[in-house]
Amino acid sequence: MSSTTMLDPLAIGADVWWLRESDVGAFGAAVGLERVLTPDELDRCDRLKQDGARRRYLGARLLSRCALSRYVNVPPSHWTFRKGEFGRPEIEGENYGLDFNITHTEGMIATVVARDRMCGLDVEHRPIRPEAARLAPKVLAPPELAFVRMLPGELRRCLFADLWVAKEAYTKALGMGLCRPFDTFGTRRKDDGTLDLVDPTLPEAERARWQMEVFRIADGITAGVAIRKLHGEAGRVPLWLHDAMAELLPVPVEPLGGGP
Numbered sequence: 001m002s003s004t005t006m007l008d009p010l011a012i013g014a015d016v017w018w019l020r021e022s023d024v025g026a027f028g029a030a031v032g033l034e035r036v037l038t039p040d041e042l043d044r045c046d047r048l049k050q051d052g053a054r055r056r057y058l059g060a061r062l063l064s065r066c067a068l069s070r071y072v073n074v075p076p077s078h079w080t081f082r083k084g085e086f087g088r089p090e091i092e093g094e095n096y097g098l099d100f101n102i103t104h105t106e107g108m109i110a111t112v113v114a115r116d117r118m119c120g121l122d123v124e125h126r127p128i129r130p131e132a133a134r135l136a137p138k139v140l141a142p143p144e145l146a147f148v149r150m151l152p153g154e155l156r157r158c159l160f161a162d163l164w165v166a167k168e169a170y171t172k173a174l175g176m177g178l179c180r181p182f183d184t185f186g187t188r189r190k191d192d193g194t195l196d197l198v199d200p201t202l203p204e205a206e207r208a209r210w211q212m213e214v215f216r217i218a219d220g221i222t223a224g225v226a227i228r229k230l231h232g233e234a235g236r237v238p239l240w241l242h243d244a245m246a247e248l249l250p251v252p253v254e255p256l257g258g259g260p
């Protein structure tokens, strides 16, 4: 790896940052919640009735702002965002080529950041809840459904969770989210553990640019990432997983020794 790529991981790959919901209070206190978030964001948070929803909303704003500021010299509070056609938050104004996507589920908040590559992220509990598992016939393409149905109870819900996050990561990277029907495209597992996209609406060259992966963020939480590779980029784009509490908080400055 060259010194440029060591300093700039987004030159060759993408970063996924995660924050436990239980750490949102400590994270907010450490980065200065009121300084980082806009009055609108704070107001919207106050209007949320449920504690968990409030924590996840706050965590998602703090995490995405602080993560984006790791790559360019823009303070976390200075980012402004607009929404795409289907509600996907995107950086407004100068974006330095950065793309990002937020996801949260009970207990976990995460964001993916990439440069010059479209990206999407989804997290879910694994195994997926039995109520959600009933959606399988609507969400899975026929070969995926046939494979899932061969598995027994809990394993079936684990595989379904993995397929769900991979597929939603792709539609979130496209900015469509659930507006793109999930049974119109599928995935096929490759030998290197990543997934091939099977999307009949795309020409082969475009389909081959998509990299989809599933990994565990923490016990019981599965994550799907979709990255659109650069034109002509061969091989797997590396993804790095970062614990926001360990890697994003300001480092306390120790006084230098030798003073009075």
Ligand SMILES: CC(C)(COP(=O)(O)OP(=O)(O)OC[C@H]1O[C@@H](n2cnc3c(N)ncnc32)[C@H](O)[C@@H]1OP(=O)(O)O)[C@@H](O)C(=O)NCCC(=O)NCCS
Pocket: 056, 057, 060, 086, 087, 088, 089, 101, 102, 103, 104, 105, 121, 122, 123, 168, 171, 172, 173, 174, 175, 176, 177, 178, 179, 180
């Ligand atoms: C966004 C959506 C995929 C969320 O699904 P989910 O599994 O509950 O949520 P996740 O935690 O993975 O993602 C939520 C985050 O995705 C982002 N997001 C919102 N709309 C998005 C979109 N169209 N594409 C990609 N990301 C989107 C937001 O950052 C959101 O978090 P925030 O509201 O705290 O900012 C889903 O609500 C959706 O498709 N919305 C589009 C508009 C809609 O509701 N259409 C109805 C069907 S056409």
